[in-house]
Amino acid sequence: MKxxxxxxxxxxLSALVILAVCVLAAAVxxxxxxxxxxxxxxxxxxxxxxxxxxxxVIPAVAGGVAALLGLVLLLAAVLPGxxxxxxxxxxxxxxxxxxxxxxxLRAAASTVDGVSGAKLKLGRxxxxxxxxxxxxxxxGLADAVRTAVEQRIGQIDPVTPPAVKVRLKTSGSAx
Numbered sequence: 001m002k003x004x005x006x007x008x009x010x011x012x013l014s015a016l017v018i019l020a021v022c023v024l025a026a027a028v029x030x031x032x033x034x035x036x037x038x039x040x041x042x043x044x045x046x047x048x049x050x051x052x053x054x055x056x057v058i059p060a061v062a063g064g065v066a067a068l069l070g071l072v073l074l075l076a077a078v079l080p081g082x083x084x085x086x087x088x089x090x091x092x093x094x095x096x097x098x099x100x101x102x103x104x105l106r107a108a109a110s111t112v113d114g115v116s117g118a119k120l121k122l123g124r125x126x127x128x129x130x131x132x133x134x135x136x137x138x139x140g141l142a143d144a145v146r147t148a149v150e151q152r153i154g155q156i157d158p159v160t161p162p163a164v165k166v167r168l169k170t171s172g173s174a175x
Contacts, residue, residue, distance in 0.1 A: 105120050
């Protein structure tokens, strides 16, 4: 189970732009059918477009913006997003949300003696833990935190266990 995020933001933005263009075209069409003066004169727009040359700045910028926007939308559709549910070994559809996975590993790091606080960052293949301590001597603390986090990862049993990196921050006061 590798549930990926939905690409709702690019899809919504594209749909709104297309909807706005269609509403404008429909409104101008209805105004023309009713014999009223349209908001946008088709003759004026086509005349202005006919007066533009490929070597002018406006068509070049408009083409560049359209190409860049198309490339961004294509990449948003093709590239996979960060998995929202991390697959676990065991049942076919077993998984853990990134949020619960991170909080469980943070709790494991916080239970180590001498740790006053822990922050974790989950990457695709790595867990980075930043641990704060009030100890003046931090010998072995990073290894103890790494062992505790790796032990919890072993209990959770993800399909691809991440590497654990620990960094210590001292508050400077003696305990």
